[in-house]
Amino acid sequence: MPTAKQPEYRINLRPYRILYFPFLLPIALLLALFNKISPIPFKIYALRVERVGQMIGNQEEFYCALELGMLPKEFRVFVHRDIPSNMTVLAMQKRVMPIYNCFLPLFDVCHKFGGLGVSSMDLCKLAGSDRAHLVTKTKQHVDFSDAEKNEAQRQCRKIGIDPDAPFIPVLARDNAYLKSIKEPTDLDSYRNVDLDTFIPAMEFLADKHKVLRMGSVVKSELKTKHPNIFDYSLSGHRTELLDIYLSAKCRFFFSSATGLDAIASLAFRIPVLYVDFIPVNEAPILKPNCIMIPKKYWHKTEERYLTLSELLESRMAEMYTPQQLMPHNVVVHDNTPEEILAAAQEMEARLDGTWIETKEDQDRQSSSGPILNVNPKIISVQVTSGRNSWKRTLLAQIIIRQDSHAKSQTSIYRFLWRT
Numbered sequence: 001m002p003t004a005k006q007p008e009y010r011i012n013l014r015p016y017r018i019l020y021f022p023f024l025l026p027i028a029l030l031l032a033l034f035n036k037i038s039p040i041p042f043k044i045y046a047l048r049v050e051r052v053g054q055m056i057g058n059q060e061e062f063y064c065a066l067e068l069g070m071l072p073k074e075f076r077v078f079v080h081r082d083i084p085s086n087m088t089v090l091a092m093q094k095r096v097m098p099i100y101n102c103f104l105p106l107f108d109v110c111h112k113f114g115g116l117g118v119s120s121m122d123l124c125k126l127a128g129s130d131r132a133h134l135v136t137k138t139k140q141h142v143d144f145s146d147a148e149k150n151e152a153q154r155q156c157r158k159i160g161i162d163p164d165a166p167f168i169p170v171l172a173r174d175n176a177y178l179k180s181i182k183e184p185t186d187l188d189s190y191r192n193v194d195l196d197t198f199i200p201a202m203e204f205l206a207d208k209h210k211v212l213r214m215g216s217v218v219k220s221e222l223k224t225k226h227p228n229i230f231d232y233s234l235s236g237h238r239t240e241l242l243d244i245y246l247s248a249k250c251r252f253f254f255s256s257a258t259g260l261d262a263i264a265s266l267a268f269r270i271p272v273l274y275v276d277f278i279p280v281n282e283a284p285i286l287k288p289n290c291i292m293i294p295k296k297y298w299h300k301t302e303e304r305y306l307t308l309s310e311l312l313e314s315r316m317a318e319m320y321t322p323q324q325l326m327p328h329n330v331v332v333h334d335n336t337p338e339e340i341l342a343a344a345q346e347m348e349a350r351l352d353g354t355w356i357e358t359k360e361d362q363d364r365q366s367s368s369g370p371i372l373n374v375n376p377k378i379i380s381v382q383v384t385s386g387r388n389s390w391k392r393t394l395l396a397q398i399i400i401r402q403d404s405h406a407k408s409q410t411s412i413y414r415f416l417w418r419t
Contacts, residue, residue, distance in 0.1 A: 009050045009082045013108050020105045028109045032116040042075040044107045048124045050082040053259040055089055057128025060266040063141040064134035079104045088241045092142040129285040142267050152245035159237045166251040167210040173258040190320050190332045193256045193276045197337045199224050201344035273347045275340045280317040293343050296333045
């Protein structure tokens, strides 16, 4: 039977197994025995590091759960089986958790025998989106060293960015990165967006702040001449350190929900504006001061957009691939430039403290609407209508309410839906 091909980003241990297996197998068996009799077992956890979103998100979920006392007592070390997508993030994480890749061969031996109660892939299986809102109940865990901060600020000044002034990173997902690591690009193509639809919003924001186009590998050039918009991704000055610093120190992060925005929302608790968001059932990843407008689901036979209630009841709110939606005769449409601009204007006004909530808004927030129960003990999402509209577009608000034992807090977010 042919051996399965490893991803290109996987650290290749195969040529060396003949050398370390005979020596490490007895140690693995002794550890397995130790874990059966010890009240505090020894575990080796694999980290997910091949994509920066999961690299931050999965580990942050773990830190939060550990801080809140949700995990059992263990002697833990951590390894990564893949080449890290960002070495700055790895350096930060090494300062708060024991990551020692010298244990990778021992992990490999245990993993080949089903784990033996020693190796664990549990961290790799986390969603990395913090649907339980643990980050709102815990402190920030990772941060820059003084040397990293000084170097990042030097790099900012080199490309004309004042690190002490407000700036806004913008990240529009395309398939260029997945192509670069030779992963399938058609499975979640509905998550990709058209960068051109972001331009009006970017130019609006650039009238007040520096705006930076982000992305380590991008598909096309930025089509704007606005002097305050900088195409950082194609500037030739992009670095792994600066990717993280710009995401961590911005006024807010403007994203189509991919990768780097986890640095802002999860690691550094920075507000995020999500546009072209999909799938809808991931709405509970929203944190305080964030806004989201999702993509729209078009029923081809009925020639209309599906309502939020229909998506929730049919479970299409969980679907985000052409393969999933095709049997329902449904396709996904992107947000329009006007919708994205309106979301950016609201985000800016809310952060400025100039957004005016009318009595009509407040009344609609308290009215009944579809409920998405993720976990009754943690969070629910209530959708009601808002006041702004464009032609036949309904802008809805959702209110995330935490349980009575959590810190009292109500956060308002936005959805865009067609009536």
